[in-house]
Amino acid sequence: MHELLALLSDGAFHSGERLGALLGVSRSAVWKRLLLLEESTGLRIHKVRGKGYRLEQPLVLLDSERLSRELPYPVRVLTEVDSTNAEALRYLAVGQVNQPMLFVAEQQTAGRGRRGRSWVSPYGVNLYFSLLLPVSDSSRLEGLSLLVGLAVRRALVACGYPSVELKWPNDLLLSGGKVAGILLELAGDPADGCHVVVGIGINVNMQGAKAGIDQAWTALIGAAERPVDRNLILIAVANALHELLTADSAGRFAAYRDEWEGAHAWQGRKVCLSTGPQSVYGIVLGVDDRGALRLMCDGVERVYSGGELSLRLSDDS
Numbered sequence: 001m002h003e004l005l006a007l008l009s010d011g012a013f014h015s016g017e018r019l020g021a022l023l024g025v026s027r028s029a030v031w032k033r034l035l036l037l038e039e040s041t042g043l044r045i046h047k048v049r050g051k052g053y054r055l056e057q058p059l060v061l062l063d064s065e066r067l068s069r070e071l072p073y074p075v076r077v078l079t080e081v082d083s084t085n086a087e088a089l090r091y092l093a094v095g096q097v098n099q100p101m102l103f104v105a106e107q108q109t110a111g112r113g114r115r116g117r118s119w120v121s122p123y124g125v126n127l128y129f130s131l132l133l134p135v136s137d138s139s140r141l142e143g144l145s146l147l148v149g150l151a152v153r154r155a156l157v158a159c160g161y162p163s164v165e166l167k168w169p170n171d172l173l174l175s176g177g178k179v180a181g182i183l184l185e186l187a188g189d190p191a192d193g194c195h196v197v198v199g200i201g202i203n204v205n206m207q208g209a210k211a212g213i214d215q216a217w218t219a220l221i222g223a224a225e226r227p228v229d230r231n232l233i234l235i236a237v238a239n240a241l242h243e244l245l246t247a248d249s250a251g252r253f254a255a256y257r258d259e260w261e262g263a264h265a266w267q268g269r270k271v272c273l274s275t276g277p278q279s280v281y282g283i284v285l286g287v288d289d290r291g292a293l294r295l296m297c298d299g300v301e302r303v304y305s306g307g308e309l310s311l312r313l314s315d316d317s
């Protein structure tokens with residue numbers, strides 16, 4: 001199946017005869033495989049009499065060999081998984097993990113987002129990956145999710161997207177739309193050596209309307225026609241993460257606070273913070289040394305942290 005997809009990935013027409021010859025199977029076997037491919041990946045394949053078959057959108061597939069060579073972490077490249085975060089947690093449950101390990105998938109069937117949301121994860125289009133990290137010093141968890149956002153931003157800027165901004169706590173925005181999200185999940189007791197799964201989803205080549213997304217989103221590809229190479233983006237992000245997590249100041253968000261605030265999309269803006277059923281209005285002052293949000297509310301500074309909080313611009317901002 002992967003071989004057939006690789007042949008079609010350029011988005012050009014390929015005749016059934018040629019595909020059959022390259023795969024060493026009959027034209028009717030090609031036809032059956034194409035149906036299976038559509039069913040298992042959700043990708044649309046156009047069939048035009050006299051021309052053959054082509055993918056609706058060209059793809060750059062994940063390249064396991066290149067990733068194994070160029071990533072700073074050992075990697076597992078999966079074709080399909082429920083969630084790379086769930087996969088990392090399952091991996092942890094059956095063995096000792098003393099070194100960071102990366103899991104990346106072409107497709108997630110049950111990608112998870114923050115606050116119980118799902119993360120739309122179509123085949124071969126975007127990046128879905130999780131870094132499983134052993135944590136020996138629980139103080140390193142403070143501000144970690146903001147630090148991860150900063151690493152993703154650094155990488156995207158270096159890859160040619162200088163206007164990527166951060167939104168507290170750890171969303172990444174491009175032209176006002178969400179381009180990437182981060183979900184940290186903890187396993188074990190922080191007081192006694194634990195692991196954290198850093199899950200990152202980046203909208204890379206997704207275009208058009210997408211069912212299941214209830215917020216403004218965008219993708220790196222924008223209106224371009226050629227797909228962005230996801231391998232390149234993944235390598236850049238993993239290297240930026242590796243650099244930030246192993247630096248002398250690793251685990252001390254305070255050292256990166258100025259850089260983070262400098263890239264914060266809503267610095268100084270009037271916002272509404274939802275804390276479950278309640279909403280708090282205030283002006284964003286920035287973040288503190290632990291990555292908590294500092295808001296000026298009716299002349300009083302208040303500080304907020306926690307995974308269940310969500311921020312939006314106030315209607316009169």
Ligand code: BTN
Binds near residue numbers: 108171
């Ligand atoms: C958010 O809601 O903003 C966080 C989205 C995180 C999505 C990524 S995709 C890879 C990893 N696996 C998951 O199931 N979720 C994260």
